Amino acid sequence: MRILVVGAGAVGGYFGGRLAAAGRDVAFLVRKARAAQLRDAGLVIRSPRGDVTLRDVKTVDAASIDGPYDLVLLSCKAYSLDDAIESFAPAVGPGTLILPLLNGMRHLDVLTEKFGAAHVLGGQCIIVATLNERKDIVHMNEVASMTFGALEGGIDERVQAIAAELSNRGFDVYPDENVRQQMWEKWVFLATLAASTSLCRAAVGDILSAPDGKRLIEGIFAECGEIAKQNGHPIGEGLVSRAAATFFVPGSPLTASMLRDIMNGAPIEADHVIGDLIARGGPQQHDDATLSLLRVAYTHLKAYEARQAKTPA
Template sequence: MRFLIVGAGALGGYFGGRLLEAGRDVTFLLRPRRVAQLAKTGLVIQSPQGNLQLPAPRHVLADGIDGPYDVILVGSKAYDLASTMDSFAPAVGPNTVILPLLNGMQHIDALAARFGEERVLGGLCLISATLDDEGRVLHLNDTHDLNYGERAGGRSARVDAIAAQFAGANFGSNASENILQEMWEKWVFIASAAGVTTLLRSSFGEIVAAGGEAVSLSIFDECSAIAAHNGFAPRAAAVQRGRAFLTMPGSPITASMYKDMARGAAVEADHIIGDLLRRKAPGQAATPSVLQIAYVNLKAYEARRAA
Protein backbone atom coordinates (compact mmCIF):
# COMPACT_ATOMS: atom_id res chain seq x y z
CA MET A 1 0.00 0.00 0.00
CA ARG A 2 1.46 3.35 -1.07
CA PHE A 3 1.05 6.24 1.38
CA LEU A 4 1.42 9.89 0.41
CA ILE A 5 1.91 12.02 3.51
CA VAL A 6 1.06 15.62 2.73
CA GLY A 7 3.77 17.63 4.44
CA ALA A 8 6.32 16.68 7.07
CA GLY A 9 5.20 19.04 9.79
CA ALA A 10 4.24 18.07 13.31
CA LEU A 11 1.46 15.66 12.29
CA GLY A 12 2.65 14.42 8.90
CA GLY A 13 6.22 14.18 10.09
CA TYR A 14 5.30 12.22 13.19
CA PHE A 15 2.85 9.68 11.77
CA GLY A 16 4.65 9.41 8.42
CA GLY A 17 7.93 8.90 10.21
CA ARG A 18 6.48 6.17 12.39
CA LEU A 19 5.08 4.41 9.31
CA LEU A 20 8.49 4.61 7.64
CA GLU A 21 10.08 3.27 10.80
CA ALA A 22 7.75 0.27 10.51
CA GLY A 23 8.83 -0.36 6.92
CA ARG A 24 5.75 0.95 5.14
CA ASP A 25 5.81 2.45 1.63
CA VAL A 26 5.74 6.16 2.46
CA THR A 27 6.41 9.25 0.35
CA PHE A 28 6.20 12.81 1.69
CA LEU A 29 4.72 15.56 -0.45
CA LEU A 30 6.87 18.56 0.41
CA ARG A 31 7.48 22.18 -0.43
CA PRO A 32 11.00 23.25 -1.49
CA ARG A 33 11.80 24.89 1.86
CA ARG A 34 11.07 21.70 3.80
CA VAL A 35 13.05 19.67 1.24
CA ALA A 36 16.10 21.84 1.90
CA GLN A 37 15.62 21.53 5.66
CA LEU A 38 15.35 17.73 5.57
CA ALA A 39 18.40 17.53 3.31
CA LYS A 40 20.44 19.00 6.16
CA THR A 41 18.95 17.26 9.18
CA GLY A 42 16.84 14.34 7.96
CA LEU A 43 13.45 13.77 9.55
CA VAL A 44 14.03 13.96 13.30
CA ILE A 45 11.41 12.98 15.88
CA GLN A 46 12.00 13.54 19.57
CA SER A 47 9.39 11.70 21.59
CA PRO A 48 8.74 10.09 24.98
CA GLN A 49 7.70 7.08 22.88
CA GLY A 50 11.15 6.81 21.29
CA ASN A 51 13.34 9.12 19.24
CA LEU A 52 13.79 8.61 15.51
CA GLN A 53 16.05 10.00 12.81
CA LEU A 54 15.48 9.18 9.13
CA PRO A 55 18.37 10.62 7.09
CA ALA A 56 16.69 10.80 3.67
CA PRO A 57 12.95 10.10 3.68
CA ARG A 58 11.51 9.69 0.20
CA HIS A 59 9.74 12.80 -0.99
CA VAL A 60 8.17 14.43 -4.01
CA LEU A 61 7.21 17.96 -5.00
CA ALA A 62 3.72 18.69 -6.29
CA ASP A 63 4.88 18.88 -9.90
CA GLY A 64 6.70 15.56 -9.56
CA ILE A 65 3.76 13.33 -8.59
CA ASP A 66 3.88 10.44 -11.06
CA GLY A 67 0.55 8.72 -10.43
CA PRO A 68 -2.07 7.77 -7.87
CA TYR A 69 -1.42 6.66 -4.31
CA ASP A 70 -3.52 4.28 -2.25
CA VAL A 71 -3.84 6.48 0.85
CA ILE A 72 -3.26 10.24 1.13
CA LEU A 73 -2.88 11.43 4.71
CA VAL A 74 -3.66 15.14 5.08
CA GLY A 75 -2.74 17.08 8.22
CA SER A 76 -2.46 20.66 6.95
CA LYS A 77 -3.89 23.72 8.63
CA ALA A 78 -7.44 24.52 7.55
CA TYR A 79 -6.49 27.88 6.02
CA ASP A 80 -4.06 26.05 3.69
CA LEU A 81 -6.52 23.38 2.59
CA ALA A 82 -7.39 24.86 -0.82
CA SER A 83 -3.76 25.04 -1.95
CA THR A 84 -3.05 21.69 -0.28
CA MET A 85 -5.81 20.03 -2.33
CA ASP A 86 -4.32 21.52 -5.49
CA SER A 87 -0.92 20.10 -4.59
CA PHE A 88 -1.98 16.49 -4.09
CA ALA A 89 -4.77 16.34 -6.71
CA PRO A 90 -2.52 14.51 -9.25
CA ALA A 91 -2.06 11.71 -6.68
CA VAL A 92 -5.79 10.95 -6.50
CA GLY A 93 -6.84 7.98 -8.60
CA PRO A 94 -10.00 5.88 -8.90
CA ASN A 95 -9.22 3.86 -5.76
CA THR A 96 -7.43 6.48 -3.68
CA VAL A 97 -8.53 6.99 -0.08
CA ILE A 98 -8.04 10.39 1.56
CA LEU A 99 -7.54 10.35 5.32
CA PRO A 100 -7.70 13.90 6.77
CA LEU A 101 -6.61 14.71 10.33
CA LEU A 102 -7.90 18.30 10.53
CA ASN A 103 -10.28 19.39 13.28
CA GLY A 104 -13.89 20.34 12.71
CA MET A 105 -16.03 19.33 9.73
CA GLN A 106 -15.60 22.03 7.08
CA HIS A 107 -12.61 20.25 5.57
CA ILE A 108 -14.69 17.11 5.04
CA ASP A 109 -17.17 19.13 2.97
CA ALA A 110 -14.34 20.66 0.91
CA LEU A 111 -12.53 17.38 0.27
CA ALA A 112 -15.73 15.54 -0.65
CA ALA A 113 -16.78 18.32 -3.03
CA ARG A 114 -13.39 18.27 -4.74
CA PHE A 115 -12.65 14.53 -4.89
CA GLY A 116 -15.95 12.75 -4.25
CA GLU A 117 -17.76 11.60 -1.14
CA GLU A 118 -16.60 8.01 -1.57
CA ARG A 119 -12.90 8.89 -1.37
CA VAL A 120 -12.91 10.69 1.99
CA LEU A 121 -12.65 8.88 5.31
CA GLY A 122 -13.18 10.46 8.70
CA GLY A 123 -10.14 10.82 10.90
CA LEU A 124 -8.63 12.50 13.91
CA CYS A 125 -5.43 12.35 15.90
CA LEU A 126 -4.76 12.78 19.59
CA ILE A 127 -1.24 14.12 20.00
CA SER A 128 0.56 17.25 21.15
CA ALA A 129 3.40 17.94 18.73
CA THR A 130 5.16 20.87 17.13
CA LEU A 131 8.16 21.72 14.97
CA ASP A 132 11.12 23.52 16.52
CA ASP A 133 13.20 26.16 14.73
CA GLU A 134 15.42 23.47 13.21
CA GLY A 135 12.49 21.51 11.82
CA ARG A 136 12.57 18.68 14.33
CA VAL A 137 9.25 17.11 15.31
CA LEU A 138 8.82 17.48 19.06
CA HIS A 139 6.25 15.11 20.58
CA LEU A 140 5.20 16.82 23.81
CA ASN A 141 3.09 14.22 25.61
CA ASP A 142 2.67 10.45 25.88
CA THR A 143 -0.38 10.23 23.62
CA HIS A 144 0.04 9.53 19.91
CA ASP A 145 -3.20 8.06 18.62
CA LEU A 146 -4.77 8.11 15.17
CA ASN A 147 -8.46 7.20 14.73
CA TYR A 148 -10.07 6.69 11.32
CA GLY A 149 -13.09 5.08 9.73
CA GLU A 150 -15.90 5.20 7.24
CA ARG A 151 -18.03 8.29 7.74
CA ALA A 152 -21.16 6.20 7.24
CA GLY A 153 -20.08 3.95 10.10
CA GLY A 154 -19.21 0.28 10.27
CA ARG A 155 -16.15 -1.40 8.80
CA SER A 156 -15.00 -1.85 5.22
CA ALA A 157 -12.31 -3.72 3.34
CA ARG A 158 -10.31 -0.55 2.76
CA VAL A 159 -10.39 0.41 6.43
CA ASP A 160 -9.25 -3.10 7.33
CA ALA A 161 -6.41 -2.81 4.81
CA ILE A 162 -5.27 0.47 6.36
CA ALA A 163 -5.53 -1.09 9.84
CA ALA A 164 -3.19 -3.87 8.73
CA GLN A 165 -0.65 -1.27 7.56
CA PHE A 166 -0.90 0.73 10.77
CA ALA A 167 -0.50 -2.38 12.94
CA GLY A 168 3.04 -2.59 14.28
CA ALA A 169 3.81 1.09 13.77
CA ASN A 170 4.84 2.99 16.89
CA PHE A 171 1.60 4.89 17.44
CA GLY A 172 -1.85 4.02 18.65
CA SER A 173 -4.38 3.40 15.90
CA ASN A 174 -8.08 2.67 16.03
CA ALA A 175 -10.30 1.67 13.11
CA SER A 176 -13.46 3.29 14.44
CA GLU A 177 -16.98 2.25 13.52
CA ASN A 178 -18.32 5.61 14.75
CA ILE A 179 -15.73 8.11 13.58
CA LEU A 180 -18.08 11.07 13.04
CA GLN A 181 -19.19 10.90 16.68
CA GLU A 182 -15.56 10.95 17.76
CA MET A 183 -14.77 13.85 15.44
CA TRP A 184 -17.67 15.90 16.80
CA GLU A 185 -16.63 15.19 20.39
CA LYS A 186 -13.11 16.36 19.65
CA TRP A 187 -14.48 19.43 17.84
CA VAL A 188 -16.57 20.37 20.87
CA PHE A 189 -13.51 20.25 23.11
CA ILE A 190 -11.13 21.95 20.65
CA ALA A 191 -13.56 24.81 20.02
CA SER A 192 -14.20 25.26 23.75
CA ALA A 193 -10.50 25.25 24.60
CA ALA A 194 -9.58 27.56 21.72
CA GLY A 195 -12.43 29.93 22.42
CA VAL A 196 -11.83 30.40 26.13
CA THR A 197 -8.01 30.49 26.12
CA THR A 198 -7.77 32.95 23.22
CA LEU A 199 -10.51 35.13 24.67
CA LEU A 200 -9.01 35.28 28.17
CA ARG A 201 -5.34 34.92 27.12
CA SER A 202 -4.81 32.34 29.85
CA SER A 203 -4.33 28.66 30.57
CA PHE A 204 -7.10 26.47 31.95
CA GLY A 205 -5.60 26.69 35.43
CA GLU A 206 -5.22 30.47 35.31
CA ILE A 207 -8.84 30.84 34.28
CA VAL A 208 -9.95 28.68 37.21
CA ALA A 209 -7.76 30.66 39.62
CA ALA A 210 -9.36 33.89 38.36
CA GLY A 211 -12.84 32.58 39.10
CA GLY A 212 -13.66 31.87 35.46
CA GLU A 213 -14.69 28.23 35.73
CA ALA A 214 -18.28 29.11 34.79
CA VAL A 215 -17.06 30.85 31.63
CA SER A 216 -15.22 27.72 30.50
CA LEU A 217 -18.20 25.51 31.25
CA SER A 218 -20.58 27.89 29.48
CA ILE A 219 -18.63 27.72 26.24
CA PHE A 220 -18.33 23.93 26.53
CA ASP A 221 -22.06 23.55 27.09
CA GLU A 222 -22.82 25.78 24.11
CA CYS A 223 -20.54 23.75 21.83
CA SER A 224 -22.13 20.53 23.14
CA ALA A 225 -25.60 21.87 22.37
CA ILE A 226 -24.59 22.64 18.79
CA ALA A 227 -23.24 19.11 18.39
CA ALA A 228 -26.50 17.71 19.79
CA HIS A 229 -28.53 19.81 17.33
CA ASN A 230 -26.53 18.20 14.52
CA GLY A 231 -27.18 14.69 15.82
CA PHE A 232 -23.88 14.14 17.63
CA ALA A 233 -24.50 14.93 21.29
CA PRO A 234 -21.26 14.23 23.18
CA ARG A 235 -21.42 11.01 25.13
CA ALA A 236 -21.21 11.04 28.92
CA ALA A 237 -17.53 10.11 29.04
CA ALA A 238 -16.60 12.87 26.58
CA VAL A 239 -18.60 15.44 28.57
CA GLN A 240 -16.98 14.39 31.84
CA ARG A 241 -13.49 14.43 30.32
CA GLY A 242 -13.95 17.81 28.62
CA ARG A 243 -15.37 19.56 31.65
CA ALA A 244 -12.61 18.13 33.85
CA PHE A 245 -9.84 19.34 31.52
CA LEU A 246 -11.29 22.83 31.22
CA THR A 247 -11.67 23.28 34.99
CA MET A 248 -8.51 21.59 36.27
CA PRO A 249 -6.86 23.77 38.96
CA GLY A 250 -3.25 24.58 38.17
CA SER A 251 -3.42 23.24 34.61
CA PRO A 252 -0.85 24.91 32.33
CA ILE A 253 -2.68 23.75 29.21
CA THR A 254 -3.77 26.19 26.52
CA ALA A 255 -5.23 25.49 23.09
CA SER A 256 -2.86 25.34 20.12
CA MET A 257 -4.85 28.25 18.65
CA TYR A 258 -3.86 30.35 21.65
CA LYS A 259 -0.20 29.46 21.04
CA ASP A 260 -0.59 30.50 17.40
CA MET A 261 -2.17 33.79 18.43
CA ALA A 262 0.53 34.47 21.03
CA ARG A 263 3.25 34.23 18.38
CA GLY A 264 1.32 36.29 15.85
CA ALA A 265 0.59 33.40 13.51
CA ALA A 266 -2.50 32.59 11.45
CA VAL A 267 -5.39 30.94 13.29
CA GLU A 268 -8.24 28.62 12.26
CA ALA A 269 -10.97 30.93 13.51
CA ASP A 270 -13.53 30.21 10.79
CA HIS A 271 -12.84 26.49 10.55
CA ILE A 272 -12.96 25.68 14.28
CA ILE A 273 -15.34 28.26 15.77
CA GLY A 274 -17.05 30.10 12.92
CA ASP A 275 -18.23 26.91 11.25
CA LEU A 276 -19.50 25.54 14.56
CA LEU A 277 -21.54 28.71 15.13
CA ARG A 278 -23.02 28.39 11.64
CA ARG A 279 -24.37 24.96 12.60
CA LYS A 280 -26.21 26.05 15.76
CA ALA A 281 -29.97 25.66 16.09
CA PRO A 282 -32.11 28.62 14.94
CA GLY A 283 -32.58 30.88 17.93
CA GLN A 284 -29.85 29.22 19.99
CA ALA A 285 -27.93 31.87 21.95
CA ALA A 286 -29.84 34.76 20.38
CA THR A 287 -27.96 37.17 22.65
CA PRO A 288 -24.17 37.19 22.31
CA SER A 289 -22.76 34.04 23.89
CA VAL A 290 -19.24 33.32 25.11
CA LEU A 291 -18.57 31.37 21.91
CA GLN A 292 -19.78 34.26 19.75
CA ILE A 293 -17.65 36.74 21.70
CA ALA A 294 -14.63 34.44 21.33
CA TYR A 295 -15.22 34.33 17.57
CA VAL A 296 -15.40 38.12 17.33
CA ASN A 297 -12.17 38.31 19.31
CA LEU A 298 -10.46 35.96 16.84
CA LYS A 299 -11.77 37.84 13.80
CA ALA A 300 -10.52 41.11 15.29
CA TYR A 301 -7.11 39.48 15.77
CA GLU A 302 -7.11 38.34 12.15
CA ALA A 303 -7.96 41.88 11.00
CA ARG A 304 -5.12 43.35 13.06
CA ARG A 305 -2.74 40.73 11.73
CA ALA A 306 -3.75 41.40 8.13
CA ALA A 307 -3.23 45.13 8.62
Protein backbone atom coordinates (compact mmCIF):
# COMPACT_ATOMS: atom_id res chain seq x y z
CA MET A 1 0.00 0.00 0.00
CA ARG A 2 1.45 3.38 -1.04
CA ILE A 3 0.90 5.91 1.74
CA LEU A 4 1.24 9.67 1.40
CA VAL A 5 1.51 11.54 4.70
CA VAL A 6 0.61 15.21 4.29
CA GLY A 7 2.99 17.07 6.57
CA ALA A 8 5.76 15.89 8.86
CA GLY A 9 4.94 17.82 11.99
CA ALA A 10 4.22 16.32 15.39
CA VAL A 11 1.20 14.26 14.28
CA GLY A 12 2.05 13.33 10.70
CA GLY A 13 5.69 12.87 11.57
CA TYR A 14 4.90 10.51 14.43
CA PHE A 15 2.42 8.25 12.69
CA GLY A 16 4.14 8.41 9.32
CA GLY A 17 7.53 7.89 10.91
CA ARG A 18 6.34 4.81 12.77
CA LEU A 19 4.94 3.38 9.54
CA ALA A 20 8.15 4.11 7.63
CA ALA A 21 10.24 2.57 10.42
CA ALA A 22 8.11 -0.59 10.10
CA GLY A 23 8.94 -0.82 6.40
CA ARG A 24 5.73 0.60 4.97
CA ASP A 25 5.90 2.48 1.65
CA VAL A 26 5.57 6.03 3.02
CA ALA A 27 6.27 9.40 1.42
CA PHE A 28 5.90 12.76 3.19
CA LEU A 29 4.39 15.71 1.33
CA VAL A 30 6.27 18.65 2.82
CA ARG A 31 7.52 22.13 1.99
CA LYS A 32 11.09 22.65 0.77
CA ALA A 33 12.44 23.79 4.13
CA ARG A 34 11.11 20.74 5.96
CA ALA A 35 12.33 18.46 3.16
CA ALA A 36 15.83 19.91 3.51
CA GLN A 37 15.75 19.46 7.28
CA LEU A 38 14.63 15.84 6.94
CA ARG A 39 17.34 15.23 4.38
CA ASP A 40 20.05 16.65 6.64
CA ALA A 41 18.98 15.41 10.07
CA GLY A 42 16.49 12.64 9.32
CA LEU A 43 13.12 12.20 10.95
CA VAL A 44 13.64 11.85 14.69
CA ILE A 45 11.03 10.58 17.16
CA ARG A 46 11.61 10.75 20.91
CA SER A 47 8.99 8.63 22.63
CA PRO A 48 8.32 6.41 25.65
CA ARG A 49 7.31 3.83 23.02
CA GLY A 50 10.85 3.86 21.65
CA ASP A 51 13.05 6.39 19.88
CA VAL A 52 13.43 6.33 16.12
CA THR A 53 15.80 8.09 13.73
CA LEU A 54 14.97 7.62 10.05
CA ARG A 55 17.50 8.40 7.37
CA ASP A 56 16.74 8.67 3.66
CA VAL A 57 13.21 9.88 4.37
CA LYS A 58 11.15 9.91 1.18
CA THR A 59 9.70 13.38 0.57
CA VAL A 60 7.67 14.81 -2.30
CA ASP A 61 6.03 18.07 -3.26
CA ALA A 62 2.93 18.59 -5.39
CA ALA A 63 4.95 18.82 -8.59
CA SER A 64 6.79 15.55 -7.99
CA ILE A 65 3.82 13.32 -7.07
CA ASP A 66 4.17 10.43 -9.50
CA GLY A 67 0.64 9.06 -9.60
CA PRO A 68 -2.11 7.97 -7.23
CA TYR A 69 -1.47 6.73 -3.72
CA ASP A 70 -3.60 4.12 -1.98
CA LEU A 71 -3.92 6.11 1.26
CA VAL A 72 -3.51 9.80 2.01
CA LEU A 73 -2.96 10.43 5.72
CA LEU A 74 -3.97 14.04 6.31
CA SER A 75 -2.61 15.65 9.47
CA CYS A 76 -2.41 19.37 8.70
CA LYS A 77 -3.88 22.15 10.80
CA ALA A 78 -7.42 23.12 9.80
CA TYR A 79 -6.38 26.59 8.66
CA SER A 80 -4.00 24.93 6.15
CA LEU A 81 -6.61 22.56 4.72
CA ASP A 82 -7.21 24.37 1.42
CA ASP A 83 -3.48 24.59 0.66
CA ALA A 84 -3.04 20.95 1.63
CA ILE A 85 -5.84 19.83 -0.68
CA GLU A 86 -4.28 21.70 -3.59
CA SER A 87 -0.95 20.02 -2.86
CA PHE A 88 -2.10 16.41 -2.50
CA ALA A 89 -4.88 16.43 -5.13
CA PRO A 90 -2.55 14.90 -7.79
CA ALA A 91 -2.12 11.88 -5.50
CA VAL A 92 -5.84 11.06 -5.49
CA GLY A 93 -6.86 8.44 -8.04
CA PRO A 94 -9.90 6.18 -8.50
CA GLY A 95 -8.93 3.92 -5.60
CA THR A 96 -7.41 6.45 -3.20
CA LEU A 97 -8.74 6.80 0.34
CA ILE A 98 -8.18 9.95 2.39
CA LEU A 99 -7.91 9.51 6.15
CA PRO A 100 -8.04 12.92 7.87
CA LEU A 101 -6.86 13.32 11.46
CA LEU A 102 -8.10 16.88 11.92
CA ASN A 103 -10.29 18.02 14.78
CA GLY A 104 -13.96 18.89 14.38
CA MET A 105 -16.14 18.04 11.39
CA ARG A 106 -15.88 20.87 8.86
CA HIS A 107 -13.01 19.25 7.01
CA LEU A 108 -15.24 16.28 6.13
CA ASP A 109 -17.62 18.60 4.31
CA VAL A 110 -14.72 20.19 2.40
CA LEU A 111 -13.07 16.89 1.50
CA THR A 112 -16.24 15.12 0.38
CA GLU A 113 -17.25 18.10 -1.76
CA LYS A 114 -13.82 18.12 -3.42
CA PHE A 115 -13.15 14.39 -3.86
CA GLY A 116 -16.48 12.64 -3.28
CA ALA A 117 -17.66 10.71 -0.23
CA ALA A 118 -16.32 7.42 -1.58
CA HIS A 119 -12.76 8.70 -1.16
CA VAL A 120 -13.06 10.03 2.41
CA LEU A 121 -12.96 8.18 5.71
CA GLY A 122 -13.73 9.51 9.15
CA GLY A 123 -10.82 9.53 11.53
CA GLN A 124 -9.20 10.93 14.60
CA CYS A 125 -6.04 10.46 16.61
CA ILE A 126 -5.11 10.83 20.24
CA ILE A 127 -1.52 11.84 20.89
CA VAL A 128 0.35 14.49 22.85
CA ALA A 129 3.37 15.45 20.80
CA THR A 130 5.27 18.52 19.68
CA LEU A 131 8.31 19.58 17.68
CA ASN A 132 11.32 20.77 19.68
CA GLU A 133 13.81 23.39 18.55
CA ARG A 134 15.65 20.80 16.44
CA LYS A 135 12.36 19.75 14.80
CA ASP A 136 12.50 16.37 16.53
CA ILE A 137 9.09 14.88 17.26
CA VAL A 138 8.72 14.66 21.03
CA HIS A 139 5.99 12.25 22.15
CA MET A 140 5.09 13.19 25.71
CA ASN A 141 3.45 10.01 26.99
CA GLU A 142 2.69 6.46 25.88
CA VAL A 143 -0.74 7.27 24.44
CA ALA A 144 -0.75 7.17 20.64
CA SER A 145 -3.82 5.92 18.82
CA MET A 146 -5.77 6.28 15.61
CA THR A 147 -9.48 5.60 15.14
CA PHE A 148 -11.09 5.49 11.71
CA GLY A 149 -14.01 4.09 9.77
CA ALA A 150 -16.43 4.56 6.91
CA LEU A 151 -18.43 7.78 7.08
CA GLU A 152 -21.64 5.89 6.41
CA GLY A 153 -20.89 3.52 9.29
CA GLY A 154 -19.72 -0.05 9.55
CA ILE A 155 -16.34 -1.63 8.92
CA ASP A 156 -16.00 -2.51 5.25
CA GLU A 157 -13.16 -4.13 3.30
CA ARG A 158 -11.44 -0.79 2.78
CA VAL A 159 -11.28 -0.12 6.50
CA GLN A 160 -10.11 -3.66 7.22
CA ALA A 161 -7.30 -3.35 4.68
CA ILE A 162 -6.09 -0.08 6.17
CA ALA A 163 -6.28 -1.50 9.69
CA ALA A 164 -4.10 -4.42 8.61
CA GLU A 165 -1.56 -2.06 7.07
CA LEU A 166 -1.39 0.26 10.09
CA SER A 167 -1.57 -2.23 12.97
CA ASN A 168 1.42 -3.06 15.18
CA ARG A 169 3.48 -0.09 13.97
CA GLY A 170 4.11 1.75 17.24
CA PHE A 171 0.62 3.08 17.84
CA ASP A 172 -2.82 1.65 18.58
CA VAL A 173 -5.33 1.22 15.75
CA TYR A 174 -9.10 1.13 16.25
CA PRO A 175 -11.40 0.53 13.28
CA ASP A 176 -14.78 1.83 14.40
CA GLU A 177 -18.31 1.09 13.19
CA ASN A 178 -19.54 4.55 14.20
CA VAL A 179 -16.55 6.82 13.67
CA ARG A 180 -18.69 9.97 13.47
CA GLN A 181 -19.75 9.41 17.09
CA GLN A 182 -16.11 9.07 18.12
CA MET A 183 -15.25 12.27 16.25
CA TRP A 184 -18.09 14.19 17.88
CA GLU A 185 -17.10 13.04 21.35
CA LYS A 186 -13.50 14.05 20.81
CA TRP A 187 -14.72 17.40 19.48
CA VAL A 188 -16.78 18.01 22.63
CA PHE A 189 -13.81 17.13 24.81
CA LEU A 190 -11.31 19.21 22.84
CA ALA A 191 -13.59 22.22 22.45
CA THR A 192 -14.23 22.27 26.19
CA LEU A 193 -10.53 22.16 26.98
CA ALA A 194 -9.60 24.69 24.28
CA ALA A 195 -12.36 27.15 25.15
CA SER A 196 -11.75 26.95 28.91
CA THR A 197 -7.97 27.18 29.00
CA SER A 198 -7.71 29.71 26.16
CA LEU A 199 -10.39 31.97 27.64
CA CYS A 200 -8.72 31.94 31.05
CA ARG A 201 -5.15 31.80 29.69
CA ALA A 202 -4.51 29.19 32.35
CA ALA A 203 -4.15 25.48 33.02
CA VAL A 204 -7.06 23.41 34.30
CA GLY A 205 -5.77 23.46 37.87
CA ASP A 206 -5.48 27.23 37.87
CA ILE A 207 -9.02 27.61 36.55
CA LEU A 208 -10.34 25.30 39.26
CA SER A 209 -8.67 27.43 41.92
CA ALA A 210 -10.50 30.54 40.72
CA PRO A 211 -14.00 31.56 41.83
CA ASP A 212 -16.55 29.78 39.63
CA GLY A 213 -13.77 28.08 37.67
CA LYS A 214 -15.35 24.64 37.99
CA ARG A 215 -18.73 26.07 36.97
CA LEU A 216 -17.12 27.66 33.91
CA ILE A 217 -15.69 24.35 32.67
CA GLU A 218 -18.92 22.52 33.50
CA GLY A 219 -20.95 25.10 31.60
CA ILE A 220 -18.80 24.95 28.47
CA PHE A 221 -18.82 21.14 28.53
CA ALA A 222 -22.61 21.13 28.86
CA GLU A 223 -23.02 23.54 25.93
CA CYS A 224 -20.72 21.45 23.71
CA GLY A 225 -22.52 18.27 24.70
CA GLU A 226 -25.91 19.78 23.91
CA ILE A 227 -24.75 20.73 20.41
CA ALA A 228 -23.54 17.18 19.83
CA LYS A 229 -26.94 15.88 20.96
CA GLN A 230 -28.76 18.26 18.62
CA ASN A 231 -26.69 16.85 15.77
CA GLY A 232 -27.66 13.26 16.57
CA HIS A 233 -24.56 12.33 18.57
CA PRO A 234 -25.34 12.51 22.30
CA ILE A 235 -22.21 11.95 24.33
CA GLY A 236 -21.87 8.70 26.21
CA GLU A 237 -21.22 8.03 29.86
CA GLY A 238 -17.66 7.06 29.01
CA LEU A 239 -16.89 10.59 27.84
CA VAL A 240 -18.65 12.11 30.83
CA SER A 241 -16.48 10.03 33.15
CA ARG A 242 -13.30 10.83 31.22
CA ALA A 243 -14.11 14.53 31.26
CA ALA A 244 -14.69 14.48 35.02
CA ALA A 245 -11.39 12.69 35.55
CA THR A 246 -9.58 15.21 33.35
CA PHE A 247 -11.21 18.60 33.82
CA PHE A 248 -11.72 18.57 37.59
CA VAL A 249 -8.33 17.53 38.96
CA PRO A 250 -7.01 20.13 41.42
CA GLY A 251 -3.58 21.38 40.46
CA SER A 252 -3.71 19.85 36.99
CA PRO A 253 -1.16 21.43 34.58
CA LEU A 254 -3.26 20.43 31.56
CA THR A 255 -3.77 23.00 28.81
CA ALA A 256 -5.05 22.79 25.26
CA SER A 257 -2.61 23.03 22.38
CA MET A 258 -4.67 26.05 21.29
CA LEU A 259 -3.59 27.92 24.40
CA ARG A 260 0.04 26.96 23.78
CA ASP A 261 -0.32 28.33 20.24
CA ILE A 262 -1.75 31.58 21.60
CA MET A 263 1.11 31.96 24.06
CA ASN A 264 3.55 31.46 21.18
CA GLY A 265 1.76 33.98 18.96
CA ALA A 266 0.94 31.23 16.47
CA PRO A 267 -2.16 30.70 14.28
CA ILE A 268 -5.06 28.87 15.92
CA GLU A 269 -8.01 26.73 14.82
CA ALA A 270 -10.65 29.06 16.27
CA ASP A 271 -13.12 28.68 13.42
CA HIS A 272 -12.72 24.94 12.97
CA VAL A 273 -12.80 23.87 16.64
CA ILE A 274 -15.07 26.49 18.22
CA GLY A 275 -16.74 28.54 15.48
CA ASP A 276 -18.04 25.57 13.51
CA LEU A 277 -19.37 23.98 16.70
CA ILE A 278 -21.35 27.15 17.42
CA ALA A 279 -22.61 27.21 13.83
CA ARG A 280 -24.04 23.70 14.29
CA GLY A 281 -25.74 24.63 17.55
CA GLY A 282 -29.35 25.36 18.33
CA PRO A 283 -31.19 28.55 19.28
CA GLN A 284 -29.18 29.17 22.45
CA GLN A 285 -26.06 29.59 20.31
CA HIS A 286 -27.72 32.07 17.96
CA ASP A 287 -30.08 34.02 20.24
CA ASP A 288 -28.85 37.61 20.19
CA ALA A 289 -30.24 38.13 23.67
CA THR A 290 -28.07 35.40 25.18
CA LEU A 291 -24.29 35.27 24.99
CA SER A 292 -23.31 31.68 25.78
CA LEU A 293 -20.01 30.73 27.37
CA LEU A 294 -18.92 29.12 24.11
CA ARG A 295 -19.60 32.32 22.21
CA VAL A 296 -17.66 34.32 24.80
CA ALA A 297 -14.69 31.99 24.28
CA TYR A 298 -15.01 32.29 20.50
CA THR A 299 -15.09 36.08 20.70
CA HIS A 300 -11.89 35.95 22.76
CA LEU A 301 -10.20 33.76 20.14
CA LYS A 302 -11.29 35.93 17.22
CA ALA A 303 -10.03 39.04 19.03
CA TYR A 304 -6.66 37.30 19.37
CA GLU A 305 -6.67 36.56 15.62
CA ALA A 306 -7.55 40.18 14.83
CA ARG A 307 -4.68 41.42 16.96
CA GLN A 308 -2.26 38.94 15.38
CA ALA A 309 -3.31 40.07 11.91
CA LYS A 310 -2.09 43.58 12.77
CA THR A 311 1.21 42.37 14.20
CA PRO A 312 4.19 42.70 11.82
CA ALA A 313 5.63 39.35 10.79
